[in-house]
Amino acid sequence: MKITIKLQELLQQPENAILPISNLLSQKLAFLDCTGVIAITPEQLTLLFTSIPQNWDIQEIAEIFDFSTITQSFNHQLQEWIDQRLGGINPQIPVNSSLSSLTNSQFLDIFNFRNEVIGDYRRYIESFLKIRDEKVKAFVDNELEKGQLWTDPLVQLNPKYRPGASVTTLVQQRILHPDCTRYFSQDGKPFTFHYHQKQAFETAQRQEPYVVTTGTGSGKSLTYVVPIIDDLLHHPEIKGVRAILVYPMNALINSQEEELRKFLKQISPQQVVMNPGEWQHFEVIGLDQRGDAIAISGLNWEATGGTIDRDAYYFTDSSQKGQFTITATIGRFSVSAHVSVPPVLRRLEIIPPQIQLEPEENKTFTVIGFDQQDSQIALEKVDWKSSKGGSISRHGLFQGGYSQREVTVTASVGNIRKLAYVTLLPILRRLHISPPAVHLKPNENQTFTVIGFDQFGDEIDPGGIFWEASGGDIDQNGNFIVDFNAKGQFLVTATSRLTPKLTKNSRTLLFNVGISSKILSYFLRFLAQVQDDFITDSNTDEVSSTVAETEIDNFELELQAWITKTLIKLASRLLGFISSLCLNQATANLSASAEITVVPVLRQLEIYPAKAQIRPYESINFIVKGLDQHYYEIDVNHVN
Structure with a gap:
């Protein structure tokens, strides 16, 4: 559902109120009502189009602008702006014919106004002129074009008085x-x-x-x-x-009478700012010809908005907003006060109001404020909070965790709050192989199955699984066959093809540590090479040096250099090991293993002695030894 926003009211808001609306427009969640907008500044257009994709054509722009409310001048400005963004020419935006005649009527162009008056007067004059002679008619028309019947406009500066x-x-x-x-x-x-x-x-x-x-x-x-x-x-x-007081005209007398009334009566307060639902008591002071206060009764009170009783108690409505006038009248005298009711925040809307996210997936929430007349209002500071199971920044950037299924996001401005609801989707977080351990003989087979569990411990589809094993062969359906000569402890491993082993934050940390360690390892290798070159150059220089250096000094220097070089190389190898370990863990996928024990089996018998010579009736004791698949001795039972 799209939110309708009045562009004229939006342009009166500060920059931090326009940018969230641009984000809504880019998601086609808002619709701009352009009523009353003649033109806007390039800076305002830039702010409005900040989040809107650069490649949007006129059809997509039409989904966020209400063209039935657009004026001809704003249509032309918007068309040029879109052409500039696309670098080409787009079809003209259709404008409602009833609105296409709108001009900058909100601003008085005194020269256009003068031309309109002269034009009306000329048409009035020409309505009486029925000249048949072409030469006379041409002469009269030429004189009218010269402005014979009206003077040129007078332009003068209004001086600033001392x-x-x-x-x-x-x-x-x-x-x-x-x-x-x-x-x-x-x-x-x-x-x-x-x-x-x-x-x-x-x-x-x-x-x-x-x-x-x-x-x-x-x-x-x-x-x-x-x-x-x-x-x-x-x-x-x-x-x-x-x-x-003597005046030449009655109109001037009436005008001056109104001017005098400003100073001969007072209302208190003359101006007041009130919030919706508040009240204010007004008082009128009458002044006589000497300027002294006199009692006044029978005042008639009127208000252009809200309500005022006969005792001068004025009450604003709950949805009231704008400028209003309070008038007290008695006879032909009246006095007025002005009431200003500013926009007051009444409710908030969070976009989106509810959403489903995976753990550690980022989502920016946007909040819009509405005043007592349900018009958009600028928000100074929004306080964002998230319930257990998620976190949110002061700019509304949310990230869910793994501990909760439902998380509530709260936006607060003063005592006005609004909630949004986040459902954290189950994702694969653990694999279990069945059976977890098995004893087999060579050439025997075993089928393994894998079960997936989400972050809440519930069973979930494990998705694509890659099988690998030692001590035998395993296909991608989990069917394992022991090698003919295998014996001992082996592993069958099931690895998810898509799901990482660690969380996003852990992977990011390990990746940064791994890259940093690799860079330091390369740097230490370079430093060790430089030191080797330095030692070689030093040994070359010693051949031509004086005999003053003793062999003991040379030995100490060489030993110190060797120790330093060895420590640098050890540190480089250690950092290389840490780098490989961190990068492997950062890129590893989720996996689980099952243990396979291949038991020894009898493969060969040996009789001792292998040959023997005996005499008649003489006896000999033969010994039988069994050998397994690795030719290790094995117990033999039931020898026949």
Whole structure:
């Protein structure tokens, strides 16, 4: 069963969350929903295709992408990426016709937008023009193409205005009332005004008239709103109308009224982060014309998600996620707060959920997290554990042992856990030959059978067996015939053709020791050869040396060199023996042996004496000796 994953949500995850999904895609266990994806970066494509085989063609790619949700632009990008990987040209990916018209509508291209408006306006104008004269029509069309009825787009830079001072600084300089900090702060951070706004506040404090001329979006409204509120705070005793605002249009009046409301009412908290199932109490503070708090009753509370009662207690749903707005309304006044409910891990899925493995076989498990809306969520750290009978790394690489039939793999993130189940398959671990020991005579035969046992001691098919024996011949069906002249102790051995004698870890250890010992053995042989050459050169030099060196000194040096060379050679041979032993054991297959005892049998009689001369009525005692197949004396009974 494939897991459907939304590509748009996946691309918002970190790299360590995308790589496991690539592994699932390579196993065709996941299916990508491309809804809303216009294009992705080459780095994201590289991460997505990390585990996907290089030789996958378009048909195999179609098994992991939902092409009914793909846009034309992403189709083109994906096609080029596949062509680059294959080094050739593939057939175009089919795109749902209803989605093929999608463009980058998620982003506002102001020039395209201007062209669309002009195009609509031109079609509106042309609908009134019914010109029959071809020359006049050509002239009008040419003028329309030149843009006679509309101007070219105006492109200008929005300047960065010179910074002035923060509310806190202006309060410290006694330009603004201390309570202005309450009204001109956002998320607990005081506003920082532009320099021209600061100049307006200083001029207003001096009770001087002023005119502010500056660009759009430079905060002209605050140049009079802040002084008005500052004056209300400084003179709460004055009643009646305190300020008159004159605007040229009703639309601008409504806009400025909304701007003023931001500073004349408050809701607490203004922003809050909540988890699903939690609650939060909101409070609204009303301010009068002097800026003093007044009691408010009859508020109407609304929430775009979750539920809120008339006492302003807000409760998030168990599956709630995203950004939500809490609105308190009384009359024509309203105030809003924003609630953010982040994704919360609710469950885990391990892939594969159950599997059958042989002991010491490796398998990498992958875990995926899902939030309260069953969407994939990035996992920071996964704690992997295995029950007795297996081991697992912190990256999810599992290896089973030989002691248990069933092993449980656990993935944990915080208090969220998920189990996967591993069944360890029985494999051949021991051979038993029947009969295990037998006494035979030369030329007698015996049929041997072999039984296999798994790691749990249960009988199992031994598979292909190779038979070999000493003291006679044995065929590959286990039929053994003793040699005519055989005598003594012999062995019949049954060896598995496929099953190694030792476990994988033991074989790896012995192989490494064997190779290391062989390399050291070769090195010591080379060192011994170098020393032999050095001693030969030294003896040659001694012929031309001075007679000052005594024979005793020469003898001691030669003895020391001989001892060193002998020890090196012994060490080299010992390492060679260890290497051969380890490599033989590392490559040996599972085997079992049965003992055969070939008993001695009478093959020849000898009479002593062999010739004799006797007189009549004289008697002689003859002795008979028996010889076995190896001409050793053997007891003889019942001689006639």
